[in-house]
Amino acid sequence: MIQSPVEFFRTLPKKVCPECGQVMQEQAESYLMECDRCLSKKVE
Ligand SMILES: [Zn+2]
Numbered sequence: 001m002i003q004s005p006v007e008f009f010r011t012l013p014k015k016v017c018p019e020c021g022q023v024m025q026e027q028a029e030s031y032l033m034e035c036d037r038c039l040s041k042k043v044e
Contacts, residue, residue: 015024019038034042 016022017024017033017035017038019034022035022037024035
């Protein structure tokens with residue numbers, strides 16, 4: 001069973017921020033767990 005790369009990415013679960021539950025867009029250069037909004041809250 002060969003799965004095309006497109007199908008593979010489509011079936012990946014969406015990344016959700018554990019802080020606010022907002023679905024985040026995948027960022028290849030970023031492995032942050034939280035969305036930009038929650039991260040900015042933590043930065044003082
Ligand atoms: Zn968040």
